[in-house]
Amino acid sequence: MSGGEELHEVRLTVNGAAYQVRVPARRLLSDCIRHDLGLTGTHVGCEHGVCGACTILLDGDPVRSCLMLAVSADGAQITTVEGLAEPDGTLSPVQQAFADCHGLQCGFCTPGFLTTITAGLRATPDPGEQQAREMVGGNLCRCTGYHNIVASVLRAAQIQRERAARRP
């Protein structure tokens, strides 16, 4: 950790677990999550906010963790890709949909899509194709050409409906 710089206490709740770290002010939230908390599922593709690979949910809303300082996130509830699966380990509807639809190839951009779509489906549980495209409109993928990612959004909505219907 950077020495000689003033360190700030940062308390974060990530995927339901409480963390406390002491970091310099300039520590990016992305680096804090990855290296101070050891949650390396959130990836860094550009560090200028364009690619979306670093997208996490901050108090439920998708934000670019590379465009935030860890200190600014003090007190926040954060969800990363590691926190999307069900408590019993079942893949979430969005995760399962990506597996069903071949929505990932190298997997590097995928965590950013998963968090983004998880929040997107909360807001719009029954998207049409155009809405599905808009939902993923701010994330870059180099491998898939997006075709199967859009299909995954629609499939995730379907799985969500099916699971809700099965719940007692």
Added chain:
Amino acid sequence: MKPPPLRYSRPTSLAEALAVLASLGPGGKVLAGGQSLLPLLSMRLAAPDHLVDINRLADLAYVRVDGGQVRVGALARHAQVLADLPARTAQPLLAKALRFVAHAAIRNRGTTVGSIVHADPAGEMPAVLALLAGTVRVASQGGERVVPASEFFLGPLEPAVRTAELATEICFPVLPRAAGTGFAEVSRRQGDYAVCGVAAMVQLGDDGRIAAARAAYLSVGPSPLVIDLTEAVTAAPAGGPGFAAAAELARQHVDPEPDIHATAAYRRHLAGVLTERALAEAAGEAREPGTP
């Protein structure tokens, strides 16, 4: 690409923020949404001594409609303004323009006040403010002043906010009766900065014809350009082909620079094309309020 070392304060009240800023002088830099500032820090294109994080000033996270204004506090995120139904209804241009600002994740964190203070001539919201002749409330430990849009944009990335000052609120006048707005933009990719963009407003007279029209332009000059198109529009024959004269006026007035994405001639051409589109949308809305 990691930021350089910096010091950091996170005041919990406006008074505290202003006091910290006063004590820091030119070395202090406000951090609100950070969507423009963080990339600059990471690329080491900016190296402020001391960041003053105002994200705890929850009192400034408002969007209100009162006194004929849509009042947006410094901490209101773009997403919040976009989602605010009374604000959208009172001034439809806000939502029309905000939809073009970057992508949802950026809008979730970036603030509308912040993007206006960033004063990027390629940004949507500075042009909207200029078109609507809104105002910016700027506070410092010494007091408060209100800066009209026409005096706010001094140059590219140069707002009329001085050292130790904090923009606390922006006021957008509500849409008058029998008026309408339009927004048209061409960008290379969806969410990118505009190659050219036009925000337009028309006011109908009692006879139902256009009595006044003006437009503001993005990405065609060092700061948002506002052009009064009234004469060009009203001179057109009633029910006639529309806004060709206004488009020509726009082409004459804009002074775009070429860059790697577009030639100056193309931008100038777009200024004309998009003037017509934005005016048509505005006229449509003025005649049928609530038309998307």
Added chain:
Amino acid sequence: MTSFFGASVQRVEDDRLLRGLGAYLDDLGDDALAAAFVRSPHAHARITDIDVSGALDVDGLVAIYTFEDLPGRLAEPLPLLIPHPSLTHGRTPYPLAAGEVNHVGEPVVMVVARDRYLAEDAAGQIEVSYQPLPAVVGLAAARAAQHLVHDDVPGNLAGNAVQENGDARAAISAAPHVLELDFEIERSASTPLEGRGVLARWDGQAQRMRIWTSTQTSTGVRAAVAAKLGLALADVDVITPDVGGGFGVKIVHPWPEEVLVPWAARLLGQPVKFTEDRREHFIASAHERAQQHHVRVGFDDGGRILGLDVRFWHDNGAYIPYGLIVPIVTSTQLLGPYKPGAYRVEFDSLYTNTVIVTPYRGAGRPQGAFVMERTMDAIAAALRLDRAVVRERNFIQPGEMPYDQGLIFQDGRPLIYDSGDYPALLAKLKELIGWDQFAAYQQAARAQGRRVGIGLGCYVEGTGVGPYEGGHVVVETSGKVKVATGLTTQGQGHQTVFAQLVADELGVPLADVQIVTGDTRRFGYAVGTFASRAAVMSGSAIALAARKARAKALRVAAEAMEVSADDLEIVDGIVQVKGDPASGIALGTVAVLSNPLRYAFDDAAQAATQFAGGDASRPPVAEGEEPGIEGRAFFSPARSTFASGMHAAIVETDPDTAEVTILRYCVVHDCGRLINPRIVEGQIHGGVAQGVAGALYERMAYDDAGQLQNASFMDFLMPYVSEVPARIEIGHQQTPSPLNPLGIKGAGEAGVIPGAAVLAAAIEDAEGFPVTSMPMSPSDLFELRRTHKDTP
């Protein structure tokens, strides 16, 4: 039992990746020191001084290195990977600049610190003094050679090469029609979402180096690093972690960082890691695509090409570590599915003071396809013939396979197409896009003031390039099957596709097969992943290895069961007499039996011990046999196998804003038999996206001073979902390859190859004037319209 071959099984890699449990390079080595670099801000300059004093008191600084610190072979240029007789003036960089820099981004000083933040702080305090020199930027400047990139390379010419088949110039002179055409394609780049990275650990006790690197060739890196550091191959391990995309750029090796980081780790006795950031990826990795072509073509009244003479100039950047491969691929693959009467191709590969040029998906084929397909369209326009008809008349016919183009391909072997049915492919494409119905649609659209156009493009792709790949299959006593191959994976689904092959060959459940790629500890002989070769090369090798393992298993089981091996089959991991499941023994048990033991290490192993049975008159391990159920095989074909495909697109151009919208995009492709159709389609989707991006959005914008003006994702326009076609209609054809046991051909690059050609053709059809350079932005189209204002 259903076969896994041809089944779109879900990927086994996905569960881990979806949970965020991927292990990409930067996820590793949290205890490692961090490296950062001071890179040249000038395109061309002499280094006059390096003053590190300002960095010395940065907290957390561990070391600073310049060229002067590099010992022995590290102070020599990095290897010229692919020599060629025509590459007369090959130049490669030093790991750290030795007095001269030749492109913005070239590494000058290496800093090692406690973390990346501190390393960048220290790097920022180092002052390098430069004497700027004139920069050579772009092909025009390189050709004019008013200034030189390298003082000892006259004319900036790295190499000139000619290939010909027949006498093209004579044929053109004698031809009834001749056209002379010029084409230009601009630079783009692979830009995977994950940049480069390398982590090295030196074990001082064992004197061994272990390296993780985000590479497309683990064995290539191992060999290069061992050579540079004076280590035996056996003392260097290179492990490929999860890789976030490659698309060609990660085949280059060793990067300067790939030798410097291990060297520093050894010197410092601590692990060292370098993770490239996005800006570094733009200015210090590799680009591709920039070429200028001059074509002379002679043809008859029917549009048949009698002679084709292509002269082109290729921008290879400041150095040429990958040799002439890209322009050689352009030269040879330009021919596509056609058989011109005579062909001559000549190119100059030229240095410029810009980032190096090495293969990016397509690797020179997109440029070749662009030139050939635009030429076909020009012929059609000149003769007022249907563009598809002109192509049909030039196709190599199925009956002519194998077809010898009379040239040498990028693998050093004759360019002989093994199989393909181009007429059938075109017929499929025409039906899919509605080629014959389009004219009427276009008329109707024009009447409404709309501009729509249709274009098509054909390509042939040499895949499964040698020299070889290998596979190792081991059946463990648990019944699980462990498989290793030496080439690497960047998202192509190798863990699934290769498991499908093994599951089929061995008759085991898919879930019991585990594939490891790119780890020299597991398989040390390999070439790498590039040129759409992995399925053909490693797939074949793995299949052959699995067959050996199967044969061994049946032999051992036959002896134990006292039947003939011919009477046995393996179903769901059970070796049984055909049709008699009750008779079976588990494959794992067979593995136990295959290894005669003195000591049983568990209950199951007791069956293999010396008092458990067996023929006491024969040796426990028969002559020529080995213990265990393993198979090891290599696949080394005499030639590449040729996939093919054709794309068509319908576009609409906005009369006012000049924006281009793709209304439909159709693909028909032939990569022989498909192991996993959904994975192949995924490859096509991704390739098409890159083809569209290269046609309409992406280009590297260098200014005259050699500064890259768009070294970020903000201004280098990688497409979002909104920029790629929503629907890609795909038709399949399968002409199996006779050159490998699986009958497959490569599919990885197919989607990108004809993109620029197709869209240029469609835009031209919509606008009515020639389109001869790509990419085309709306601004470019607007300016072209102004130039052609008089064209009706």
